[in-house]
Amino acid sequence: MDVSAPMLRPLLKLRSASLIICSSLLLLQAPAQAELTIEITGAGASRIPVAIADFGGEPGVSRALTSVVRNDLERSGLFKLIDPSGAVLTETSSPVYGDWKNKGADALAAGSIGASSDGRQEARFRLYDVNKQGVLGGLAFVTSAPMLRAAGHRIADVIYEKLIGEPGIFSTRIAYVVKSGAARYELHIADADGQNAQAALISKEPIISPSWSPDGSRLAYVSFEHKKPMVYVHSLASGKRVVVANFKGSNSAPAWSPDGRKLAVVLSKEGGSQIFTVNADGSGVQRLASSSGIDTEPNYSPDGQFIYFTSDRGGSPQIYRIGATGGDAQRVTFEGNYNVSPRLSPDAKSMAFISRRDGAFRLAVMDLASKQVQMLTDSHKDESPTFAPNGRMILIATEMGGRGVLSAVSVDGRIKQRLSIHAGDVREPAWGPFTK
């Protein structure tokens, strides 16, 4: 690796001892462009006490693995990590439930990681219900040294799902844009914990509005590299890029249809800013709606039936929805005179958006059945909400101390995490889908 590249240094403040091992492990991974810091600024009201025992296997490796698991669970704000007191416990040991109950744990995970004969590694673990004194689940899978963090995320996902009852998002990825200096823009892809960041695109001109294809293999975004906004679809593994909208005027705001075949985009080619649909290869452009003003920020409902969008057709920017093939638009937001950036939750029951209140731009969430709106932050410059694929958290761009940072907020507003990069502005987050 390039020794001059700055090393990724996780600075999660909760478990500094285990993270020292984690840091040295990261030297083996691809170089990252900037270091991301995560700070936790809130936690859930009731947290499940869980103990992750020290796993069996080579101590450096197993500690690196369990530190990822512990950090994931702790960062979610839904678990209280019980100190396992350094006892190694593998998936084949019989836990003494009474001891773990005395330590306050409701659940216990034990496991091991060992090298297999062909040079790969095998991770195994079991999860126990301490009170019922039984096995809740477990998993065994092959991994390799560079994928040790991924293995830890996967174990944390299983524990999360067994204990919370919904899928975990620790194995998912996020995309975001880092601006450093006056003219360096990088589109990064990182693990959901902000680690393992890699640049997919580096440009001297702005990059905005990244949007994940439903299968997680491609990103659509707007790049200004030709002095005007154009919409690209970028295949992450190959780096192959396709221009899907380069019409006269501006091309922006790409949003994938849930089946991954189409994009809704905003084009000014026929005057004004209007919503069109286009196939993912750039063919078959069709106008979706017509208004005399601005229509922008389209977002498909998860069932693909509707497109939610921002329009000033009523005089101020408000959120509307329209059938995915056209029809009459219905207004969705009514409170206040600036409601923008709609994003539907994965279960389609709520909508995150940005609402201006007393001059401050704040993250809001609307229950679509009751139309009740809840403000989730008290910040002043929130932008670009994006739901975690399990619907539990919303990631936004916001500003802290004059710098752009990302903030993850639970849908009830209780849990807050902040992701920042020391040397630059972080903005335009997009949370990727579950990948199988």
Next chain:
Amino acid sequence: MKQLLIPAILAALIAGCSSSPTGPEQTGAPVETRGPGIATVTAGPVESHGLPAELTDPKSILSKRSVYFDYDKFEVKAEFKDLVTAHAKFLASHPQFKMLIQGNTDERGSREYNLALGQKRADAVKKMVVLLGGREDQVESVSLGEEKPKNEGHDEAAFAQNRRGDMLYSGEF
């Protein structure tokens, strides 16, 4: 830590562990199949070419390229009519030249909504240029939204410099 240097290869399912009475209940897919790696792409720079002196000479009105707008306003103000007229006349007398008008906004609010607001400003400048002698196919209006502030400050003085339309000629875009 030495073991960690073993190179990664595509992994396969481990068979057998699910049937072991003391082993875990499920056998999972190898972690490597989760997602692809990332190939980094660097976007190419735009080359710029020489321009006629009358477009760059500070003494020429044509060296001025920016039209400023009031807050939440999208009409070209009277004080910029002479400037826009001069550029429209240049285009009329230089039919081979093309113009790109970039609309801009201040930083407040949604990036995409601001992109649409910047488009309204660029469209207003274009409309006037075409009215005063530029050909429709000579002029393209686009928006940079809030992405390219002239002044990086966060006060009203900075915002006023950022609510603008910029006129670029062939060779500059």
